[in-house]
Amino acid sequence: MKDDHTPHSKKITRREMLYRTGAGGLGLLIGASGVGSITALGKTSSEKPAAAENQIPFYGKHQAGIMTKQQTYVYLISMDITTNKLADIRDLFKEWTVASEKMAMGNLIGDYSDNLYIPPEDTGEATGLSASRITFTYGFGSSFFEKEGSDRFGLAAKKPNQLQALPSFPGDEIEKEWTGGDLCVQVCADDQQVAFHAIRNLLRIGRGIVTLRWMQSGFLRSQQSGKKDSTPRNLFGFKDGTVNPNTEEDFNNIVWSNGAEASWMKNGSYMVMRRIRMLLEVWDRTHLKDQQATFGREKVSGAPLGQEKEFDDVKLDKKDSDGKPAIPMDAHVRLGRGDGSQKILRRSYSYSSEMDPARAQLDAGLLFLCFQKDPFKQFVPIQKRMAQSDHLNEYIRHIGSAVFACPGGTKKGGYIGDSLF
Ligand SMILES: C=CC1=C(C)c2cc3[nH]c(cc4nc(cc5[nH]c(cc1n2)c(C)c5CCC(=O)O)C(CCC(=O)O)=C4C)c(C)c3C=C
Numbered sequence: 346m347k348d349d350h351t352p353h354s355k356k357i358t359r360r361e362m363l364y365r366t367g368a369g370g371l372g373l374l375i376g377a378s379g380v381g382s383i384t385a386l387g388k389t390s391s392e393k394p395a396a397a398e399n400q401i402p403f404y405g406k407h408q409a410g411i412m413t414k415q416q417t418y419v420y421l422i423s424m425d426i427t428t429n430k431l432a433d434i435r436d437l438f439k440e441w442t443v444a445s446e447k448m449a450m451g452n453l454i455g456d457y458s459d460n461l462y463i464p465p466e467d468t469g470e471a472t473g474l475s476a477s478r479i480t481f482t483y484g485f486g487s488s489f490f491e492k493e494g495s496d497r498f499g500l501a502a503k504k505p506n507q508l509q510a511l512p513s514f515p516g517d518e519i520e521k522e523w524t525g526g527d528l529c530v531q532v533c534a535d536d537q538q539v540a541f542h543a544i545r546n547l548l549r550i551g552r553g554i555v556t557l558r559w560m561q562s563g564f565l566r567s568q569q570s571g572k573k574d575s576t577p578r579n580l581f582g583f584k585d586g587t588v589n590p591n592t593e594e595d596f597n598n599i600v601w602s603n604g605a606e607a608s609w610m611k612n613g614s615y616m617v618m619r620r621i622r623m624l625l626e627v628w629d630r631t632h633l634k635d636q637q638a639t640f641g642r643e644k645v646s647g648a649p650l651g652q653e654k655e656f657d658d659v660k661l662d663k664k665d666s667d668g669k670p671a672i673p674m675d676a677h678v679r680l681g682r683g684d685g686s687q688k689i690l691r692r693s694y695s696y697s698s699e700m701d702p703a704r705a706q707l708d709a710g711l712l713f714l715c716f717q718k719d720p721f722k723q724f725v726p727i728q729k730r731m732a733q734s735d736h737l738n739e740y741i742r743h744i745g746s747a748v749f750a751c752p753g754g755t756k757k758g759g760y761i762g763d764s765l766f
């Protein structure tokens with residue numbers, strides 16, 4: 346796809362010039378009148394590795410980054426829209442589409458230019474790096490459709506009922522600056538520099554249309570440092586992600602919308618984000634028996650208590666030698682499972698925001714991310730049970746919360762979210 350939105354295109358559009366220079370930067374020196382006629386002398390980087398095995402296609406039925414096997418790093422950003430023109434947003438999504446597809450293929454977002462008087466099209470730090478299984482997952486927040494009672498872009502009638510702020514749960518300590526947002530992008534990759542490069546350039550493209558509201562990075566163990574495809578461990582040292590949907594049938598039943606609530610959401614999914622601080626210092630003083638009882642699983646093997654191996658069935662009726670439930674009544678896995686009627690796809694990452702200066706303690710936790718057909722029928726009932734009686738609550742604090750509707754995938758020739766616009 347090559348059109349006027351393509352950063353590849355040799356003609357530089359006015360908007361593109363603004364994001365490349367910054368509204369108050371070199372663009373003003375060049376002068377707006379000349380902008381439309383400036384031609385960049387394109388030169389493709391000779392440092393591009395051809396590592397097709399590290400590429401995850403951008404185009405497809407579903408957005409990548411949901412069913413994709415988890416990469417090592419994530420950046421999740423939430424943005425607010427500063428324009429009131431729907432056309433600007435459409436154009437932005439077209440530009441993001443072109444840029445995302447290029448980066449998913451391991452390319453920079455623009456050719457090198459010999460023009461010494463404009464900033465390069467790409468910031469450059471991913472030069473020579475492979476695609477690193479980078480994925481892009483875009484989502485719309487409730488405030489995209491309606492803000493302070495106003496139908497900002499004439500799309501309020503298309504807002505699905507599933508897209509609402511979550512209720513507050515007992516024990517929540519949500520900080521306003523870690524909530525909501527009009528749009529989100531989740532970028533995941535096996536290389537942190539590749540992921541950061543992507544986020545930075547998407548924001549650069551969006552300059553003047555969106556502002557950053559919050560941003561959280563996250564990490565998992567890498568594939569190189571342990572047994573390949575092993576379940577990652579969270580910062581409490583437990584395997585996290587053992588019980589999760591993994592067949593196409595599971596995904597159809599649990600994750601993908603069939604579009605009944607809003608046709609533009611067909612093959613999409615609803616993302617819930619919870620920023621959960623983990624009280625590492627308290628946990629580290631807790632004895633092993635209590636740690637295992639908290640989750641209802643063994644720490645080293647990950648086996649359910651009363652069983653032997655990680656993937657053995659969780660037997661909630663099983664009794665220990667004293668006749669007590671092998672998995673305590675307040676264990677996290679018991680409350681997570683309930684009667685088994687609500688399921689979610691968990692795709693969380695650990696985070697570390699260095700230190701909390703007020704307490705001189707580590708500021709770290711879980712960037713809890715899950716995907717589902719309907720957060721109010723899936724995440725909410727599970728979290729209600731947990732908020733009431735989960736033993737884990739002694740060791741965690743929910744401090745951020747957001748819901749985004751992530752539409753289905755983009756077809757070649759189309760652009761992200763075109764089913765909505
Ligand atoms: C409301 C949803 C959930 C939140 C919030 C949540 C937070 C959270 N979880 C862990 C660690 C583990 N969770 C595990 C299992 C598990 N967790 C949820 C849901 C939420 N967790 C579910 C639905 C399940 C699966 C239950 C089941 O059917 O067995 C486990 C066990 C291993 C596994 O299956 O992944 C761990 C460990 C933390 C540390 C945390 C907040 C910081």
Ligand SMILES: [Fe+2]
Nearest residue numbers: 585677678681
């Ligand atoms: Fe959990």
